Amino acid sequence: MTGSDYERYTLARRVLLDALDALAEQRDALILVGAQAIYLHTGALEIAVAAATFDADLAIDPALLKSAPALADALQAAGFSPRDQPGIWESSRNGIEVDLQVPASVAGTGRRGADLGDIHGKRAARKARGLEAALVDHAPMVITALDDIDPHRAEMLVAGPAALLVAKLHKVAERIEDPRRQKPKDALDIYRLLMVSSPETLSERLAALRLDARSALVTAEALGYLRELFGTGAQRGSQLAGIAVVPLDDPDTVAESVAALAQDLLALL
Numbered sequence: 001m002t003g004s005d006y007e008r009y010t011l012a013r014r015v016l017l018d019a020l021d022a023l024a025e026q027r028d029a030l031i032l033v034g035a036q037a038i039y040l041h042t043g044a045l046e047i048a049v050a051a052a053t054f055d056a057d058l059a060i061d062p063a064l065l066k067s068a069p070a071l072a073d074a075l076q077a078a079g080f081s082p083r084d085q086p087g088i089w090e091s092s093r094n095g096i097e098v099d100l101q102v103p104a105s106v107a108g109t110g111r112r113g114a115d116l117g118d119i120h121g122k123r124a125a126r127k128a129r130g131l132e133a134a135l136v137d138h139a140p141m142v143i144t145a146l147d148d149i150d151p152h153r154a155e156m157l158v159a160g161p162a163a164l165l166v167a168k169l170h171k172v173a174e175r176i177e178d179p180r181r182q183k184p185k186d187a188l189d190i191y192r193l194l195m196v197s198s199p200e201t202l203s204e205r206l207a208a209l210r211l212d213a214r215s216a217l218v219t220a221e222a223l224g225y226l227r228e229l230f231g232t233g234a235q236r237g238s239q240l241a242g243i244a245v246v247p248l249d250d251p252d253t254v255a256e257s258v259a260a261l262a263q264d265l266l267a268l269l
Contacts, residue, residue, distance in 0.1 A: 008096075009052040010146040012036070015096040016056035017145060019089070020154045022078030026071065029064035031134045032143070032158045033057045033101070033167060035189060040141060041161050042192040049188060049245050055097045059131045059159070062106050062116055071100065071116070071124040086113035087126030100125035103132040105214070130170025130222065133215040137163035137205055162205030165193045166215070169222040172229060172237055184244035190230065191241045191254065194261035203268035223269060230262040238262075 016036060023030060032040075034057025043051055065071075072082065079092040087100045101114075104127045108115030113122040137160040145152040159167070168190050175181040194202070209219040229237030233256035241258045242251030 005050075005052045008054045011094050012054050012056055012096050013143075013146045014150065014152065015091045015093065015098060017143060017152045017154055018078060018091060018093070019056065019058065019075065019080065019098045020143070020156060022074050022080065023058075023071065025069055026066055026074070027154075027156055029061050029066070030156060031059040031061065031138050032141075032156055033059045033131060033134050033164065034099070035185075037158050038164050038168075038189050038192060040143070040158055041164070042196040045192055045195055047188075047192065047195075047245075047249075049185075049248060051192075055099060057099045057101060059128075059134045060100060060102045060114070060116075060125055061135055062102060062114075065116065065120065067119050071120050075124075082123065085126065086123040101128040101131055102126070103135060103214075104129040105132050105218075106135075128167075129174075130167040130218050131163075132218045133163035133166040133209050133222075134159040136209055136212045136215045160205060161193050161197045162202055162209060163215075165190065165202070165206075165226075166209065166219050166222040168193065169225040169229075170218065172240070173221075173225040176229065176236055182240060184240045187230075187237050187240035187258070188244035188254075190237065191258040191261070194258060194265065199261070199264040199268050202265055206265075206269060223266070226262050227266055230259055231266070233259040235259070 035053035036056055039051040075089050080089040083090055089098045102125045107127040112126050114125040114127050115122050116124060138157045140155055141158040143154050168186055172186050209215040229235050238255040238259045242255035245251060245254050
């Protein structure tokens with residue numbers, strides 16, 4: 001990771017903590033997802049490409065949202081501005097974005113914006129398929145600043161590795177047919193998640209997700225994507241993971257490694 005990348009990652013963590021402060025009254029309805037959640041679980045892994053992300057992703061459980069304060073009002077009062085797309089909020093401090101997302105199955109009608117009722121509206125958050133598993137698989141964690149001299153910290157729910165794996169598989173599958181939207185880093189994050197937990201532990205959590213009505217369908221779909229995209233080293237997801245490590249590591253080795261981990265997990269399921 002370059003110095004500038006680490007600086008931006010540090011800023012992204014600071015903006016996440018700013019957003020959590022702004023939404024303190026709604027924190028029970030929030031679950032950290034995306035890359036920042038993945039790196040909380042996998043940061044100790046030794047991979048050639050260092051963990052870094054330049055935004056923050058928060059999933060919302062609409063059933064736990066309070067009527068006040070309105071999400072938009074709280075974020076704008078803290079210096080966040082809405083972007084053109086629903087759910088994307090930019091910090092006035094440094095331009096880092098926070099993405100508010102609602103699992104599609106509980107996000108109401110509409111194509112992009114989540115319908116959160118009259119108070120929170122249809123533009124505060126966007127719909128995202130695959131996050132349903134985060135409603136089931138999560139646990140509280142303490143989020144701290146990455147800057148050693150910054151004492152900022154907050155406790156919140158963070159999606160577990162199984163839920164994050166489901167979400168990432170949906171993301172990779174959604175973008176796989178469009179080279180302009182493909183991000184090798186997403187496939188590498190799947191490699192990280194497969195490495196951080198034993199196949200037995202992941203299979204137990206995924207089995208539980210398949211039994212919960214909230215997450216059963218998206219989990220079954222995700223496991224299909226795992227087989228189709230990562231089942232062998234030659235498949236497109238595995239190849240993307242390999243591309244992500246160039247030139248720091250051998251892409252073929254990484255592609256075969258992620259496929260072997262996927263095969264071990266699928267065999268247990």
